[in-house]
Amino acid sequence: MDASDSGDSPRAGTNPIDSGVSRRTLLRNALVVGGGAGLIAVPLDASSASAKQHAPGKRSAGTQVPQTPPLEKYVDPLPRPMTAIPDLSVYPGADYYDITMLQRYWRFHRDLGAAAVWGYWAANPHDPHKPIGMGYLGPTIIATRDHPTVAKYRNELPTTHMFQFVIDLLRKGDPQLTPIPPPPYKPTPPLPPHVNVWNVVHQHGGFTAPQSDGMPLQSYSPDGVHAESYATLDPSRVKRNEAIYAYTNHERASTLWYHDHAMAMTSLNVYAGLAGLYLVRDPADKRLGLPRGEFEVPLILQDRTFYADGSLAYTMLQVQGADTPVVNGKAYPFLAVEPRRYRLRILNASNERHWRLQFGVPRNVMPQPTLPFWLIGTDQGFRAPLQMLNFLIAPAERYDVIVDFGQLPMGTQVTLQNYDAPVHYPGASGTGPAIPEIMQFRVTKRLSGGADQTTPPKKLRLPAVVPIKPKPHTRRREWVVYQHSLFSTMTFNAVPFVAPAQDFIKAGSTEIWEFINPNHDAHPMHVHLVSFQVWNRQPLDAYGYQTDYEKWLKGGRKSVDKPVLARYLTGPPIPPDPDEAGSNKDTVKAYSEMVTRIIIQEFKPPTDTIASIPNSGTKFPATYVHHCHILEHEDDDLMRPWTIVRPPG
Numbered sequence: 001m002d003a004s005d006s007g008d009s010p011r012a013g014t015n016p017i018d019s020g021v022s023r024r025t026l027l028r029n030a031l032v033v034g035g036g037a038g039l040i041a042v043p044l045d046a047s048s049a050s051a052k053q054h055a056p057g058k059r060s061a062g063t064q065v066p067q068t069p070p071l072e073k074y075v076d077p078l079p080r081p082m083t084a085i086p087d088l089s090v091y092p093g094a095d096y097y098d099i100t101m102l103q104r105y106w107r108f109h110r111d112l113g114a115a116a117v118w119g120y121w122a123a124n125p126h127d128p129h130k131p132i133g134m135g136y137l138g139p140t141i142i143a144t145r146d147h148p149t150v151a152k153y154r155n156e157l158p159t160t161h162m163f164q165f166v167i168d169l170l171r172k173g174d175p176q177l178t179p180i181p182p183p184p185y186k187p188t189p190p191l192p193p194h195v196n197v198w199n200v201v202h203q204h205g206g207f208t209a210p211q212s213d214g215m216p217l218q219s220y221s222p223d224g225v226h227a228e229s230y231a232t233l234d235p236s237r238v239k240r241n242e243a244i245y246a247y248t249n250h251e252r253a254s255t256l257w258y259h260d261h262a263m264a265m266t267s268l269n270v271y272a273g274l275a276g277l278y279l280v281r282d283p284a285d286k287r288l289g290l291p292r293g294e295f296e297v298p299l300i301l302q303d304r305t306f307y308a309d310g311s312l313a314y315t316m317l318q319v320q321g322a323d324t325p326v327v328n329g330k331a332y333p334f335l336a337v338e339p340r341r342y343r344l345r346i347l348n349a350s351n352e353r354h355w356r357l358q359f360g361v362p363r364n365v366m367p368q369p370t371l372p373f374w375l376i377g378t379d380q381g382f383r384a385p386l387q388m389l390n391f392l393i394a395p396a397e398r399y400d401v402i403v404d405f406g407q408l409p410m411g412t413q414v415t416l417q418n419y420d421a422p423v424h425y426p427g428a429s430g431t432g433p434a435i436p437e438i439m440q441f442r443v444t445k446r447l448s449g450g451a452d453q454t455t456p457p458k459k460l461r462l463p464a465v466v467p468i469k470p471k472p473h474t475r476r477r478e479w480v481v482y483q484h485s486l487f488s489t490m491t492f493n494a495v496p497f498v499a500p501a502q503d504f505i506k507a508g509s510t511e512i513w514e515f516i517n518p519n520h521d522a523h524p525m526h527v528h529l530v531s532f533q534v535w536n537r538q539p540l541d542a543y544g545y546q547t548d549y550e551k552w553l554k555g556g557r558k559s560v561d562k563p564v565l566a567r568y569l570t571g572p573p574i575p576p577d578p579d580e581a582g583s584n585k586d587t588v589k590a591y592s593e594m595v596t597r598i599i600i601q602e603f604k605p606p607t608d609t610i611a612s613i614p615n616s617g618t619k620f621p622a623t624y625v626h627h628c629h630i631l632e633h634e635d636d637d638l639m640r641p642w643t644i645v646r647p648p649g
């Protein structure tokens with residue numbers, strides 16, 4: 001980086017923030033106040049009196065939010081994340097990866113300077129001097145269904161955080177950042193003394209034993225400080241800043257991903273770059289006739305804000321989301337395509353931003369302004385093809401789509417557009433920067449290899465999704481998104497994350513989970529370990545429910561006072577959205593003022609030994625977590641553990 005830029009562009013580790021708008025006012029959803037039909041949403045406005053009451057005195061309203069300098073669009077080609085190369089010699093019968101977390105430099109745009117970023121680097125078994133990575137994000141790991149993967153994750157990041165000012169505020173107990181639990185729970189320090197950076201890798205969507213799952217309390221720092229539930233396989237092979245995890249890959253072919261999940265700082269660590277794709281392939285899928293090779297393109301969607309020197313600005317203490325689209329690490333990239341079908345594997349790896357995506361085409365090219373596409377898969381794998389014009393993708397969701405550029409004249413520019421989706425959904429206008437355009441596909445390459453030989457999406461015969469049916473006595477479990485006071489910490493069921501699990505689930509059981517969301521924004525809920533289906537949603541008297549829930553809490557949480565959900569439902573059940581129906585999911589949009597129900601087929605963690613590694617299978621009781629995948633909400637404090645217990649006998 002050029003030192004001459006440093007005057008007005010703070011660096012990693014400095015504090016660019018002096019804001020009157022708190023994270024609590026903007027990141028968290030204000031709860032609904034008011035009554036009857038006239039529900040009033042608390043304004044998410046920096047200047048409102050209620051917003052100010054929680055802001056520390058030294059912050060003044062009106063301080064500027066960092067903004068990315070104007071960038072020329074579509075000048076950088078879309079990068080393709082490299083694929084990591086497995087070492088087959090370390091654990092017989094498994095693909096082994098040696099992955100290091102490092103701070104390196106990465107240029108997000110032709111006209112921006114190189115930025116310090118965090119990323120994953122995979123050792124190259126063929127050449128130790130050429131680790132596989134690009135600085136930002138991580139290489140794609142490609143696994144074969146039912147063939148296990150073993151990974152060693154080494155933490156060599158700096159011991160001062162890239163966004164140290166946030167860590168400092170957190171450690172000081174800043175009320176904007178520190179989880180403040182509802183009574184009778186007491187706050188606990190979120191980090192040990194002297195730990196500014198720690199990390200843990202979670203394979204999102206994986207069917208993984210708890211000791212390899214990478215949950216927040218398994219974090220470990222570059223200098224070897226361990227959180228209380230740190231775990232590793234094969235301890236004789238690891239140093240204190242490392243952990244070895246094993247993955248079964250007993251999933252259907254699917255678009256999984258891996259990302260940081262560290263206690264109290266997941267949002268900062270992922271923003272700095274710690275995420276990558278993890279694709280599970282089924283050899284049988286080669287027969288399906290899907291676009292492959294260079295015609296299968298992963299799109300990792302994120303939003304980032306940059307200082308003038310190109311370095312990353314973390315603005316989410318001040319506003320929702322960031323101001324610039326970044327795909328596979330480049331701002332406003334383009335991809336030159338052939339006139340044929342492409343398979344796009346789209347991951348929303350943003351901290352907070354929901355995107356409503358469509359493929360815009362010039363008016364003179366098609367009778368309609370958008371190019372239809374086919375949805376062929378979601379979080380947990382293939383589904384029946386569904387033709388769509390747009391879709392809403394929440395943080396952590398994946399959409400596997402086929403787009404046909406074959407009917408478009410040479411030279412056509414197709415723009416991936418984002419419309420009608422504020423950062424939070426449905427959100428309020430003005431709470432975060434709008435990003436109407438993301439990237440461009442240019443039909444400029446000649447059709448190679450003769451005609452497009454892939455199967456037309458309508459005729460695809462994809463592995464079927466079997467509907468999960470409840471049984472008469474299927475247990476229902478409620479998770480209330482509860483905000484203890486206006487703009488304060490959000491929890492599930494008014495219990496902080498660090499309190500021990502209170503939910504004990506019998507191994508092998510089917511359950512319906514009810515996410516009760518009286519907030520006026522959606523929360524993307526992710527459940528570790530399991531694959532589920534969206535059952536239905538039902539509108540909720542949010543104000544009435546919230547009021548009576550408060551009464552229950554203030555009355556000492558007596559079970560007789562607990563609001564009975566059925567009394568607050570204001571309409572019939574609503575079936576899942578078309579893209580959710582008949583889909584296997586691991587993340588679901590819990591819409592505002594609704595109960596969202598999911599059905600989970602089976603709580604059955606993998607118990608078999610993986611790759612002959614001792615203690616690699618699940619031991620009961622087995623504790624996992626679920627959480628909101630708005631990463632700032634997860635850090636603060638919308639996450640809970642639950643425990644799978646062996647059934648008696």
Ligand SMILES: [Cu+2]
Nearest residue numbers: 523628630633
């Ligand atoms: Cu949330």
